Amino acid sequence: MKRGEAERILREQRARVTPQRVAILRAVESSGSHPDADAVYRQVSRGHPHISRDTVYRTLSMMEEKGIIGSVLSVGNSKRYDPVTTKHHHLVCIRCKKILDFSAKEFDRLEPPAKMVSRFQVLRTTVQVEGVCEDCRNRKKT
Amino acid sequence: MKRGEAERILREQRARVTPQRVAILRAVESSGSHPDADAVYRQVSRGHPHISRDTVYRTLSMMEEKGIIGSVLSVGNSKRYDPVTTKHHHLVCIRCKKILDFSAKEFDRLEPPAKMVSRFQVLRTTVQVEGVCEDCRNRKKT
């Protein structure tokens, strides 16, 4: 990540530029992987020994909302189980965390690229659709 | 869920049949949704006021491993961020929780069924492939 780029990205999104935010964004970008909040906290702590965890959590989720960074799909903070074991896919409401099942033959046939399959023992392939459900859309948006 | 079915399923999987397990499986099946462990605990507590959370957590994850119940994809216990914001998909190792990105044009074109889209404001559609990575396969399996 080039010098000044983090600042530019934040300004583009009309987010205040603070040293903490710059450091957090750089930490995610330079991780080269898929860090969790604590990994970002540990990395940023090196240069900002007094940064608080709250800042890291708040900032990461702000950046995700603004599309500055991405995330791997998860639903709220707890693991969710499913009585249905046949092949199906999930719609997840990002507001209320409701999960709806759906089936679509087209999605059931997906085959991960051969290159992956040779190195990775594939157990399950599912499609996750994130969005906002009808109920939440009818409530006034935050 | 029919009488005796939970017991049958457990026996089929060579899992000991205990009243707690039967109650937990029934709770998931009858939830009609995607409960988290605490919701299952609260439901099962009605009939088993002394059940411990540990039993619920342990049993749910045992049942998931045996394929008795499913789950919505998650990666370990913490939210994972991603520096990459362009469209891509994820391979997740269920052992070490490593996440690998991959791209596949075929996957990028997926459109959720029209019926869903009309009710649900779709923000993102991604494919998650779960499996075991090369490193973990080379280690002896548990």
Place this chain on the structure above:
DNA sequence: TTACCAGATTGGATTTTTTCCTATATTCAA
């Protein structure tokens, strides 16, 4: 440039979610 103030941060407490641990109890095969 300065002063203001909306918004950001800190540090610590708190909540939520999950796991660990040990004594006791139970399942089921023989």
Place this chain on the structure above:
DNA sequence: TTGAATATAGGAAAAAATCCAATCTGGTAA
């Protein structure tokens, strides 16, 4: 029926995320 392997309860602890009040700061308007 009994013994060994396995499961459970209950409570402590760890891990993950959030809350909150006091303080500070970035950006802008004068």
